[in-house]
Amino acid sequence: MSTISRHQAWRASDLARAVLALTSASLVCNPVAAHSGTGLPGGWAAGFMHPLSGIDHLLAMIAVGLWGAFLGRPLIYVLPVVFPTMMVVGAVLGMFAVPLPPVQIGIALSVLMLGSCIALAISPPIWAACLVVALFAIFHGDAHGKELPSAADPVSYSAGFVLATGLLHVSGIALGSLTARPIGAITTRSFGGLIAIGGAWFLFRAIRT
Amino acid sequence: MRGAIAPSALLCAALGLALAFAPRNAWAPSVLALLSTVAALTFVAMPRAWLEGAFLGCWISVITTAGSVQLFAKVTSRAALILAINAGAWSSAITGLSGSSLDLLEALPWVLILWPASWVSRRHGQVPIKVGSSWLTAVAALSIALQLLPVTPGYLPDHME
Numbered sequence: 230m231s232t233i234s235r236h237q238a239w240r241a242s243d244l245a246r247a248v249l250a251l252t253s254a255s256l257v258c259n260p261v262a263a264h265s266g267t268g269l270p271g272g273w274a275a276g277f278m279h280p281l282s283g284i285d286h287l288l289a290m291i292a293v294g295l296w297g298a299f300l301g302r303p304l305i306y307v308l309p310v311v312f313p314t315m316m317v318v319g320a321v322l323g324m325f326a327v328p329l330p331p332v333q334i335g336i337a338l339s340v341l342m343l344g345s346c347i348a349l350a351i352s353p354p355i356w357a358a359c360l361v362v363a364l365f366a367i368f369h370g371d372a373h374g375k376e377l378p379s380a381a382d383p384v385s386y387s388a389g390f391v392l393a394t395g396l397l398h399v400s401g402i403a404l405g406s407l408t409a410r411p412i413g414a415i416t417t418r419s420f421g422g423l424i425a426i427g428g429a430w431f432l433f434r435a436i437r438t
Numbered sequence: 439m440r441g442a443i444a445p446s447a448l449l450c451a452a453l454g455l456a457l458a459f460a461p462r463n464a465w466a467p468s469v470l471a472l473l474s475t476v477a478a479l480t481f482v483a484m485p486r487a488w489l490e491g492a493f494l495g496c497w498i499s500v501i502t503t504a505g506s507v508q509l510f511a512k513v514t515s516r517a518a519l520i521l522a523i524n525a526g527a528w529s530s531a532i533t534g535l536s537g538s539s540l541d542l543l544e545a546l547p548w549v550l551i552l553w554p555a556s557w558v559s560r561r562h563g564q565v566p567i568k569v570g571s572s573w574l575t576a577v578a579a580l581s582i583a584l585q586l587l588p589v590t591p592g593y594l595p596d597h598m599e
Binding site for chain 2: 305306309310313314316317320321324325374377382383384385387388391392395398
């Protein structure tokens with residue numbers, strides 16, 4: 230094994246460990262508890278846990294990173310920058326109670342669309358990928374922006390929230406970096422397919438209620 | 439609850455990220471400028487009515503400082519010095535006005551993020567730092583919105599309910 234391939238192997242195992250740790254951390258959280266109440270008593274910790282506790286939001290964040298990694302540069306870092314930026318726009322709309330189309334359907338569609346894009350290996354132009362992600366980020370931001378002002382310490386809450394969202398993107402990028410490996414593309418697309426199935430379920434649930 | 443630690447810590451962190459993009463010989467003068475500005479302004483009494491404006495200025499400074507990381511490939515020595523003085527002024531203002539100057543002891547060390555940021559930048563490129571700075575921008579923009587918010591719609595049901 231050459232030096233380069235040994236280095237690549239180390240990076241792959243390191244990446245796998247990081248993904249495993251992040252996945253375990255997300256599974257430990259109760260997917261219902263943190264979303265069951267209105268009003269948020271907490272600060273940084275509550276904000277950090279919030280994105281990890283809603284499976285729809287969590288899958289969308291991972292999908293953004295995964296799709297970005299799948300599409301390669303520059304979208305690997307542009308999409309994780311576009312998403313939080315536009316999520317802030319959505320959050321501000323939510324805080325000021327600006328009416329939007331049904332947010333639950335928008336969030337479910339985001340999971341379905343992003344998962345499908347990965348599963349079907351869709352490679353749109355840069356502007357189109359940014360537009361898709363920006364549009365869906367508004368729905369995610371709106372949903373959480375409505376809750377933000379009631380936090381005991383909104384600044385720390387938002388810092389925790391943004392950090393967790395960013396880390397979910399990073400975990401998606403880590404998963405997406407498997408694409409470079411021999412069966413990586415199939416694995417990544419399979420992840421996308423699973424995310425799309427989850428999105429279809431969320432959409433079904435959102436339309437039914 | 440609105441403490442002065444988080445805004446000033448985030449401003450110092452943004453400065454640290456900006457300094458990671460500046461020449462190494464600009465680090466020490468910039469950190470010194472930050473500390474000198476803080477030390478000088480700690481003893482200046484400001485009218486309590488300036489509190490809201492000071493918080494707003496601090497958040498705008500976070501956006502400006504983090505934005506310098508996102509928009510430019512390099513931060514010049516002069517720009518680093520200006521950003522450091524600016525960070526020192528706003529950090530000192532909000533901690534002084536909120537009556538908790540000791541909060542600076544918790545906030546200022548965040549500028550030391552420049553070392554890991556510089557290491558990451560050298561080893562993995564500028565992308566992780568640019569992404570991290572976009573998170574700071576997002577938090578600052580949310581905080582400005584919160585400051586301008588006329589109502590509290592937090593009682594509305596969650597999207598999962």
